[in-house]
Amino acid sequence: MxxxxxxxxxxxxxxxxxxxxxxWSYLNWLVFxxxxxxxxxxxxxxxxxxxxxVVYGVLGGGLIGYWSVAYLDGGNGIQEERWNGTLExxxxxxxxxxxxxxxxxxxxxxxxxLAFLPTAAIAYLGFHAVLPNLDPGRxxxxxxxxTFSFFCIALTLTPLFALWRWAFSMLNGFELGVYILCGFxxxxxxxxxxxxxxxxxxAPTWAVRALYASTLSGGPRDFVVWWLATIGLSLAYLAGxxxxxxxxxxxxxxxxxxxxx
Amino acid sequence: xxxxxxxEARQLRKTYTTTRGIFRxxxxxxxxxxxxxxxxxxxxxFGLLGPNGAGKTTxxxxxxxxxxxxxxxxxxxxxxxxxEQWALRKRIGFVFGxxxxxxxxxxxxxxxxxxxxxxxxxxxxxxxxxxxxxxRLDLSGRxxxxxxxxxxxxxxxxxxxxxxLNDPEVLFLDEPTIGLDPVGARELRVIVRELADAGxxxxxxTHYMFEADAICDRIAVIRxxxxxxxxxxxxxxxxxxxxxxxxxxxxxxxVERLAGLRRLPGVTSVAISEHELAQVVTVHCARPAEVMTQxxxxxxxxxxxxxxxxxxxxxxxxxxxxxxxx
Numbered sequence: 001m002x003x004x005x006x007x008x009x010x011x012x013x014x015x016x017x018x019x020x021x022x023x024w025s026y027l028n029w030l031v032f033x034x035x036x037x038x039x040x041x042x043x044x045x046x047x048x049x050x051x052x053x054v055v056y057g058v059l060g061g062g063l064i065g066y067w068s069v070a071y072l073d074g075g076n077g078i079q080e081e082r083w084n085g086t087l088e089x090x091x092x093x094x095x096x097x098x099x100x101x102x103x104x105x106x107x108x109x110x111x112x113x114l115a116f117l118p119t120a121a122i123a124y125l126g127f128h129a130v131l132p133n134l135d136p137g138r139x140x141x142x143x144x145x146x147t148f149s150f151f152c153i154a155l156t157l158t159p160l161f162a163l164w165r166w167a168f169s170m171l172n173g174f175e176l177g178v179y180i181l182c183g184f185x186x187x188x189x190x191x192x193x194x195x196x197x198x199x200x201x202x203a204p205t206w207a208v209r210a211l212y213a214s215t216l217s218g219g220p221r222d223f224v225v226w227w228l229a230t231i232g233l234s235l236a237y238l239a240g241x242x243x244x245x246x247x248x249x250x251x252x253x254x255x256x257x258x259x260x261x
Numbered sequence: 262x263x264x265x266x267x268x269e270a271r272q273l274r275k276t277y278t279t280t281r282g283i284f285r286x287x288x289x290x291x292x293x294x295x296x297x298x299x300x301x302x303x304x305x306x307f308g309l310l311g312p313n314g315a316g317k318t319t320x321x322x323x324x325x326x327x328x329x330x331x332x333x334x335x336x337x338x339x340x341x342x343x344x345e346q347w348a349l350r351k352r353i354g355f356v357f358g359x360x361x362x363x364x365x366x367x368x369x370x371x372x373x374x375x376x377x378x379x380x381x382x383x384x385x386x387x388x389x390x391x392x393x394x395x396x397r398l399d400l401s402g403r404x405x406x407x408x409x410x411x412x413x414x415x416x417x418x419x420x421x422x423x424x425x426l427n428d429p430e431v432l433f434l435d436e437p438t439i440g441l442d443p444v445g446a447r448e449l450r451v452i453v454r455e456l457a458d459a460g461x462x463x464x465x466x467t468h469y470m471f472e473a474d475a476i477c478d479r480i481a482v483i484r485x486x487x488x489x490x491x492x493x494x495x496x497x498x499x500x501x502x503x504x505x506x507x508x509x510x511x512x513x514x515x516v517e518r519l520a521g522l523r524r525l526p527g528v529t530s531v532a533i534s535e536h537e538l539a540q541v542v543t544v545h546c547a548r549p550a551e552v553m554t555q556x557x558x559x560x561x562x563x564x565x566x567x568x569x570x571x572x573x574x575x576x577x578x579x580x581x582x583x584x585x586x587x
Binding site for chain 1: 319325327329351357361363365366374375378379381
């Protein structure tokens with residue numbers, strides 16, 4: 001058990017190191033979130049815009065950056081291992097793939113949290129946007145539960161990318177879909193009814209709703225329901241992941257798809 | 262071979278299934294291994310020779326638990342590579358040729374520490390072993406440099422260090438000297454021979470006949486997924502025992518003269534390779550002296566240089582074995 005924890009911790013450290021020296025990861029946690037935040041804040045800060053929506057500008061860019069890094073660590077991370085030729089190497093060790101990915105994804109999540117720093121700085125310094133009604137306790141719990149949901153999604157999607165290369169081609173589509181469906185930059189209520197139905201099945205939708213509610217004074221405040229919905233859906237994803245990993249360990253050995261060949 | 266074999270394949274088969282066509286997709290099956298039987302004794306340095314696509318890498322991947330066979334069994338140290346992969350992975354090491362398979366943006370020592378943790382080696386053991394391996398594989402002093410700054414030879418030695426981290430009883434090396442310069446390849450061959458002398462079982466695949474001839478205790482030649490010859494390098498050479506080789510260089514030899522050479526009694530094959538502006542002609546024959554006396558007649562008027570006769574090598578035997586199928 002101890003050696004498994006050490007293997008996962010080692011994967012966590014390697015993931016962080018690779019992110020720190022990767023130019024691409026700076027685009028995800030720094031450049032893109034700042035761009036989204038600036039555009040969002042510019043639109044939402046104009047005279048006549050609802051003041052309650054400014055929070056979407058303050059937090060939206062950070063959420064996008066956080067999701068991008070967390071998600072790409074799962075999807076792109078496994079593809080990077082394939083390109084490096086290291087996917088077979090780690091697969092053939094006595095440590096199960098999910099233990100290694102658990103460490104890698106946790107590293108990505110920690111790095112992804114950085115995305116909130118530049119967007120908060122831009123909001124405060126560039127647009128004088130603050131969150132006067134912030135409830136720090138509920139905000140922290142919501143962010144923690146959101147992190148758990150990101151973790152579960154990344155852990156579930158990663159075996160798909162390891163197993164089926166075609167799944168990787170859907171990477172960008174799913175990344176953008178979650179921005180929109182989970183209400184990162186605007187409320188889910190503005191979406192078409194069918195899209196709201198899809199959004200309800202995505203765990204981050206409920207955590208994001210709780211996160212925004214914790215920064216506002218009015219509106220619905222069903223925090224416990226939202227948190228439980230996020231946790232429940234995330235656990236359902238994890239249950240799916242359990243079967244996916246078993247499938248990966250068998251199918252990859254039949255098809256030999258871990259190599260770049 | 263009374264003791265339990267270190268590596269054993271029984272009727273090992275692997276068939277890859279793929280599809281072709283865009284609108285009417287058709288399933289295509291390609292056999293990579295066609296019922297291979299093999300036994301390798303503990304401490305043996307075994308070489309598997311064969312052309313590209315013959316099934317060498319497929320066999321290594323099955324033994325290293327990366328691939329499942331379609332049928333048959335693959336045993337390493339008495340453990341089933343299909344069902345007992347977790348126990349087996351702790352006791353084997355593998356190195357694939359080429360530069361990939363390392364984290365280039367991390368240092369050499371960080372790569373080794375990471376894989377040591379994935380092999381679940383206790384920290385005190387891994388610290389000592391990494392230090393020993395860096396020293397032994399001549400990487401000391403450069404271990405904190407990023408791998409991207411390493412030469413190809415250093416990368417390959419780092420690969421080998423990674424493959425030895427868990428002090429494996431059996432080491433699989435898939436074309437480990439591919440792309441290395443002659444000095445780097447020779448150094449690696451010396452290390453591999455030392456590992457076998459120290460008691461490790463080594464399964465080596467290679468394209469290079471002289472490499473197999475120089476270091477392997479026993480070799481097998483694989484062709485189209487089947488073993489076509491197996492034995493010591495000298496016993497494999499007996500395939501061409503009754504033959505001699507005549508080689509000569511010519512410039513611009515007419516094709517009809519080649520046909521004349523092929524018609525000579527005792528000639529089994531004639532091969533031509535380009536060498537700068539000249540062609541090197543290699544004649545496999547039963548009676549080299551007779552061929553040499555006939556050369557002057559057949560090649561009358563052709564600029565003939567460097568005529569020589571030599572004993573057949575392992576490469577000649579390999580060409581004969583592989584060539585029979587092509």
